[in-house]
Amino acid sequence: MHWKFLITALLALLLSSCSMPDQIDLTKNWSASQFYSEAKGALTDGDYEEAIKNYNALQARFPFGRYATQSQLDIIYAHYKNGEPDSAITAADRFIKLNPQSPLVDYAYYMKGIVNYNRNQSIFNRILPSEPSERDAGAALDAFNDFAELVRRYPKS
Secondary structure (H helix, E strand, O other): HHHHHHHHHHHHHHHHHOOOOOOOOOOOOOOHHHHHHHHHHHHHHOHHHHHHHHHHHHHHHOOOOOHHHHHHHHHHHHHHOOOOOOHHHHHHHHHHEEEEEEHHHHHHHHHHHHHHHHOOHHHHHHHHOOOHOOHHHHHHHHHHHHHHHHHHHHOOO
């Protein structure tokens, strides 16, 4: 009986030592500029998920500085292009709330309008355009309000 317990314990110990090693974080020693460069490259290449991942990592590791602020704006566009309108609006609202005095806050308002204007567009609608009057008026009204807010706050933008 004692041997069965010893063999079972030894087998459990051996099997647990064979578990998969933790994944190595290749970005562990990256600088803010390297994160931004990788994210911007992914955005340019159309790899929006990778861009979003790198922008989020940049903001988590380097929450202050010029790259963090610019990455907050770039992530709005990345979410928009990745077909995530709710995430794009949330990111724009976050930028507006965190950076109300930024000279670039007008871009966040602009992107909110663009996202809402194109909210009901699908691949089918791009191939066979539909009548704008047949689209959901809620998203169009949101877009109108976003653009009106942009023009009201930033008339020279």
